[in-house]
Amino acid sequence: MKHTLIGALLLTTSTLPALAQDDTITIDFVYPYSSLFDVTYEAIMPAFKAAHPNININIRASYEEYEDASNTILREAVSGNLPDVTMQGLNRQQILVDRGIAQSLEPFIAKEADFQKDGYHEAMLSLSTFGGEVYGLPFSVSLPVGYYNMDLLKSAGVETLPTTWDEVVQTCQTLKASGSDNPIYWDWAITGNWFFQALMWTQGVAPVEGNHINMDTPEALKTLETIKKIVDGCEMKNLSSDEANSAFAAGDLPMMFTSTSNVGRMLTIKDDFDFVTGAYPGIDGQPAGLPAGGNAAVMTSTSDDPAVRDAAWQWLKFITSGEGAAEVARTTGYMPPNRAANDLILADFYEQNPQKATAVKQLPLLRDWQAYPGDNGLAITQVIYDGLERIVTGDAQDMEDLQQELSEEIEDLMPHS
Incomplete structure (x- = not known):
């Protein structure tokens, strides 16, 4: 059973036993x-x-x-x-x-x-x-955040950052109308199904509860439908994360949603444009949580x-x-x-x-970035990854059918006592 500890690790003096100068x-x-x-x-x-x-x-x-x-x-x-x-x-x-x-x-x-x-x-x-x-x-x-090229957004007439995924899709359409053929990258392939979990937590629902993965819930269906809305509504290209980062840095990609972890590197490699970050959008308003x-x-x-x-x-x-x-x-x-x-x-x-x-x-x-229970946790990660990839490539069209397939595959991999 896990419990939370309160407090900070402060820099402490060494407790290593004294060593001779030439001992390494x-x-x-x-x-x-x-x-x-x-x-x-x-x-x-x-x-x-x-x-x-x-x-x-x-x-x-x-x-x-x-x-x-x-x-x-x-x-x-x-x-x-x-x-x-x-x-x-x-x-x-x-x-x-x-x-x-x-x-x-x-x-x-x-x-x-x-x-x-x-x-x-x-x-x-x-x-x-x-x-x-x-x-x-x-x-x-x-935490996940939005990366924005404000020069490209403003040239298309966009002055306000989107706060919901519906607004993101509307912004994509505005950008496409102004000539952008690559308006967005949503980092679906990021490690550990992190962005799938982000959309679940956005709705206030944990991806995992006990020994159950909430793939069979209304919130999971809403998550899959939101992903499809982003992919279809923005005509998102199936880029790798590296390709998306390179495109954004070169000034060719107006919006990118990924981890804040890469902000430092982006600041050093980007071309000369106005780069800002914005809060991660929610589905029906501000997210209830983020992993x-x-x-x-x-x-x-x-x-x-x-x-x-x-x-x-x-x-x-x-x-x-x-x-x-x-x-x-x-x-x-x-x-x-x-x-x-x-x-x-x-x-x-x-x-x-x-x-x-x-x-x-x-x-x-x-919120917690959750592991999937049992010895097949990594295999379950791959199942969900494969399902998201089917949305991005257009192979999956019916989200209810996809939800059912994923739920059954996950159940087969779950530990059963």
């Missing part, structure tokens, strides 16, 4: 999305090395995305090649806990005299807490050497601390789930970086 401990570390996070860890590393000169961080080849991260760790647990610390999607931690791969951090936390469980957003920390114990420390939090994306640092070390495990803890603790976590906001579009970073170190940051502030304003909407 190396720990293996791996993370996903190198295009987003390489710059973050490059910014963190000098401060960490200054504080811990005897700890060497060996960074393994990065995971492509969160499903790859989960599958890779599961394989490495079998082959005996686990890293000491891994970054895992918030919705992919439970299977690692259930299989004894992720290790409780409570013994390390207990030794920290000034460690405070304080300042983490509920949807983040609760996803790293199992059976009353913390198994991960959240590193970054993301918290992001990742957490998890210890998976199999070392019997206490010094190695303590070194892994020092790294894990540092990157989720106030100063370490602040680099997340500075270098990406993610928000650090840490009060020391948000309230102290980044006091003026969001005022000076309005594109990154949109997601912060949506923080009251944070």
Whole structure:
């Protein structure tokens, strides 16, 4: 049973046993999305090395995305090649806990005299807490937002950002009438069915309740119908996320709906146009909730050497601390789930970086990014992905039929006691 802990991880002094100057401990570390996070860890590393000169961080080849991260760790647990610390999607931690791969951090936390469980957003920390114990420390939090090229919108006569998906479709039609043949990208393929879950939470309904996935509900049908409305009403092209990001950066795509995580990178690669972000639209008004994306640092070390495990803890603790976590906001579009970073170190940051502030304003909407129950959770993710792809490619036309098919496929994959 999970419970929420209240409080923030503040940067703490090292508890690593004293080492001789020439003693070096190396720990293996791996993370996903190198295009987003390489710059973050490059910014963190000098401060960490200054504080811990005897700890060497060996960074393994990065995971492509969160499903790859989960599958890779599961394989490495079998082959005996686990890293000491891994970054895992918030919705992919439970299977690692259930299989004894992720290790409780409570013994390390207990030794920290000034460690405070304080300042983490509920949807983040609760996803790293199992059976009353913390198994991960959240590193970054993301929410879905709208990306807008205001030069293209204004040239088409659009002055106001859409707040509902009906308004989005109307804006698409205005853009198409003004000559745009590619008005929108809605990031349906994003990891973990995140945007499907976003439309469910928008309606105030959890995608998963207990051991039931709410694919058979009226809200799920409304979700599928809304996706089809976006695809058909905007004549959305079936781009990859990378293709959409490139098109937006080049000034060829007026609207894009994706994670705030890429805002920092977009600011550095975009052409010279007025780029703003806007709140994620709702179906019938403001969303009732939105899933918290992001990742957490998890210890998976199999070392019997206490010094190695303590070194892994020092790294894990540092990157989720106030100063370490602040680099997340500075270098990406993610928000650090840490009060020391948000309230102290980044006091003026969001005022000076309005594109990154949109997601912060949506923080009251944070809800769980949910994992699907049972050993077939990843397979269920693929089933829903395939269903969304059928909408985007035009293969699925009747949403009631699609809902029925998806519900039956999911039920076959659910755990049955």
